[in-house]
Amino acid sequence: MNFFRHRPRRTLGLPALALLLAVSGCSSADDTAHAAVPTPDSKVTGLCQNLHKRLPEKVDGHERNDPSPRSELTAGWGDPAIILRCGVQRPALMDDPKTLPVQVNGVDWAYSKRADGSQVLTTALRLAYVEVTLPKSLAAEGAGPLVDFAEPIKKAIPEGIAN
Numbered sequence: 001m002n003f004f005r006h007r008p009r010r011t012l013g014l015p016a017l018a019l020l021l022a023v024s025g026c027s028s029a030d031d032t033a034h035a036a037v038p039t040p041d042s043k044v045t046g047l048c049q050n051l052h053k054r055l056p057e058k059v060d061g062h063e064r065n066d067p068s069p070r071s072e073l074t075a076g077w078g079d080p081a082i083i084l085r086c087g088v089q090r091p092a093l094m095d096d097p098k099t100l101p102v103q104v105n106g107v108d109w110a111y112s113k114r115a116d117g118s119q120v121l122t123t124a125l126r127l128a129y130v131e132v133t134l135p136k137s138l139a140a141e142g143a144g145p146l147v148d149f150a151e152p153i154k155k156a157i158p159e160g161i162a163n
């Protein structure tokens with residue numbers, strides 16, 4: 001017995017076909033890095049916008065490659081990208097007394113390593129938290145990216161305790 005004989009014949013209409021082609025054209029071929037955009041209060045947003053204006057075009061030799069969605073609160077360099085997010089929430093690791101801060105050119109950072117081998121560093125003792133994620137391929141290279149971020153952060157984000 002053929003179960004398909006009594007099934008009604010279905011065809012895709014032109015609108016459905018156009019939608020299918022449009023969606024498939026926007027699929028995984030996009031190599032742009034993605035970063036969640038923080039949602040700080042207006043004071044911190046202003047500090048982050050000030051930082052955004054001062055960020056370098058190159059970080060540790062890597063060209064600017066901003067993540068999507070585009071925002072004055074995020075920036076990126078290289079591929080895989082070094083991602084900077086400004087105005088993030090205070091990371092829980094800052095509450096751990098065992099967390100050892102790292103200081104690079106006058107900017108203090110709290111450091112954590114993710115299971116995938118990437119590193120996340122977040123500024124400490126600044127009026128806004130700035131988070132930098134180094135992909136696994138760059139995590140072992142040292143503090144090079146942090147050196148490039150030090151001057152812009154010192155000029156844009158005053159010292160203090162963020163809320």
